[in-house]
Amino acid sequence: MAAIARSVRPAVRFLTRNVTPVYARGYADMAFTFAAGNQVFYDNADVKQVDVPSFSGSFGILPKHVPTLAVLKPGIVTVFENDGTSKKIFVSSGTVSINEDSSVQVLAEEACPVEQLDAAAAREVLSKAQSDLASASTDVAKAEAAIAVEVGEALVKAAE
């Protein structure tokens, strides 16, 4: 009997130790995931606020935001971390989902920290996209080029 109690006790302690931090975090914080096809920026991290550009307008996400879905527009996602620092990351397109339990997923097709962008290269992308748009003949090509121009414009703006 005593032996069983002895063997159970560490297990119980282990369990309680594991459970408490989850409780402490509760629902007040947000589990923030920000990933792109090529890179992961945050994986279930705890942050203060996230500003995202969406097609229905840019908006900020704080913990306990109302659940919603949104589609990302080319632009800058700003993440305010708990220690007050902020990080700016450029995204080309993607989705944002905010769930009932305050978990937030920002999934981008491609993303890159703003400081890594090259302004000259961005302008090049924009001018190429603009010339493509001018020379596009079919509707699909036109739509594609228009999207490329949009991304290019956002890129130039972000790189400056």
Add this chain to the structure above:
Amino acid sequence: MMLGKFSTLVPLKGQQQVRGMATLKAISIRLKSVKNIQKITQSMKMVSAAKYTRAERELRQARPYGEGAKVFYEKAEVGPVGDVPQKLVVAITSDRGLCGAVHTQVSRTIKQELSEDPENTKIVCVGDKSRAILQRIYGKNIIFVANEVGRKPPTFLDAAKLANSILTSGYDFSSGRIVYNRFKSVVSYTTSDLPLFSLKAIEAAPKLNVYDSLDSEVLQSYMEFSLASLLFYAMKEGACSEQSSRMTAMDNASKNAAEMIDKLTLTFNRTRQAVITRELIEIISGAAALD
């Protein structure tokens, strides 16, 4: 060449002399070919080891991405629409073989599902291998096949193209699965699946009304993008499992070849010794007969 030699041997069967000589030659030919096979499997192992390290690194980046794409469907409790039984199954495999049972596992899971409801289930094959296995029995269920998978690591563009062709295929499904191999470690993987839903199924989700300010356009774009994300993630998992499995398979093949080489070398040396002894006996007994 070899066949000719053996065919002349047939009438001489039972004569130790000629057969001994020929087996010596035959063994050395066989030894050489096994050695060549071992060289091939060894270099294939090296290649897949290099590819595996890359795939694993990329998978680590893609995992939160795939998990993130899945969360909404779980939280919103999206399920199949009751009155539309049509299902879609996406098989994530590749064009390349020699990698253990990765492709067979995926195909077997799908076969099982199809045997339950062959009328309302359609398949999309990613990679030639799954098509080769499934076509024989369920050829008419296959909507389309994606080729040229597996030579290069999958990209988001591949996944986007695949998602686009699924959405424009005209097949009206309400739910489905992406069947892929989930990578666990170098030596193990499990066949698992990701959920797949149509716009209608998402709109009918019981918990969708807790989500604020949704219009159908946002939902449509969201669904399309998340389909591409899920496919991308599944392809990454599949590629990594395949490379790791190929690495193990080729390692085993090299080991088996080494074992064969050892045995053949031993037989070769024994036979050679026997030939020498016999020749000596011939010479000595010939000389003894002259005395």
